[in-house]
Amino acid sequence: MVNSSHEAMHRIFQEDPGIFTRTFRALGIPFPDPVAVSLLPTDLTETKPLERRVDTLLRVDTADGDGYLLAVEAQVRKDPAKHSSWTYYLAHLNAKYGIGPVLLVVCQDESTARWAARPIRIGPPQWPSLTVRPLVLGPHNVPAVTDPSAAARDVPLAAFSAITHGKDPNAPAILKALAAALKTVDEETAVIFGELTELGLGKTPAAQIWRDLMAVDLSFFRSETSQRLRAEGRAEGKTEGLAEGKTEGLAEAVVRVLERRGVFVGRDVSDRIHRCTDTCVLDEWLARALSVTVAEDLFTDA
Structure with missing residues (x-):
């Protein structure tokens, strides 16, 4: 089952795809800087009957004209079944788009990262017909950003560092540096990261530790902080007072998340979102806004 940790591990590349090139440049793999990045549909399903979806799929254009597809998979544990899925993804993407794909696997523990980095060889051992070589980011190679000034220079990379090092002993230092860095950027960027x-x-x-460091805006996502504060408001009998001012913020958050992801929001869709006064429905739309590719899909089965 997909969880919020899984989502953030790959969605951060949607917010700043440059994390990919900057991180691997530091590791001695010189991917060129992107000049344009577009979010592609993640559905790799064949006609019938098997459905396959990569976590995040980006098309990266470079100045030399040799762009590539970046397929990002968030992996929280070892799963041998992923080997066949990843092989399928790359073959399908190459056939569908005619552009060389790169598989990036993001992990939060070194054991899973080492497993994911092993080459996947398809075919008999004496002559493998296909070899898949995933690129892997995890606590073993992502820099631990503990300097607040360094974090302020690259907030997306600092946030990615915090996520991948969440289980490390030095996590508190990374989180403190990130918290300080978020105070140097605009409110919208600070809330998202x-x-x-x-x-x-x-x-x-x-x-x-992070929840203790941050006071998160209620209008974004469905984090534990947001849910906890809403629950506290209900316990204190403040639900009505919160709801009146909150629905407008939730509605605006739905629209902003769609727009930041490059999903077109027409007037009819925007009006329907802003007319809604049910916070539960708005919460559901906000969750869907993170993955839909067409704005109208927010309302499916709503």
Whole structure:
């Protein structure tokens, strides 16, 4: 089952795809800087009957004209079944788009990362017909950003560092540096990367440290902080007072998340979102806004 930690581990590349090139440049693999990046549909399903979906799929264009597809998979544990899925993804993407695909696997523990980095050889051992070589990012190779000034220079990379090092002993230092860095950026950016960090940390002890450091805007995502504050408001009998001012913020958050992901929001869709006064429905639309490719899909079975 997909969880919020899983989502944040790959969605952070949607917020700043440059994390990919900057991180691997530091590791001695010189991917060129992107000049344009577009979000592609993640559905790799054949006509019938098997459905396959990559976590995040980006098309990266470069100045030399030799762009590539970046398929990002968030992997929280070893899963041998993924080998056949990843092989399928790359073959299908190459056939569908005619562009060389790169598989990036993001992990939060070194054991899973080492497993994911092993080449996948398809065919008899004496002559493998296909070899898949995933690129892997995890606590073993992502820099631990503990300097607040360094974090401020690259907030997305600092947030990614916090997510991948969430189980490390030095997680508190990374989180403190990130918290300080978020104070140097605009409110919208701070809210997005603050929430992505909380979601990415999942159920780790570092998540509570982060919640203690941050006061997260209720209008974004469905984090534990947001849910806890809403529950406290209900317990104090303040639900009505919160709801009136909150629905407008939730509605605006739905629209902003869609727009930041490059999903076109027409006037009819925007009007329907802003007319809604049910916070439960808005919460559901906000969750869907993170994955839909067409704005109207927000309302499916709503």
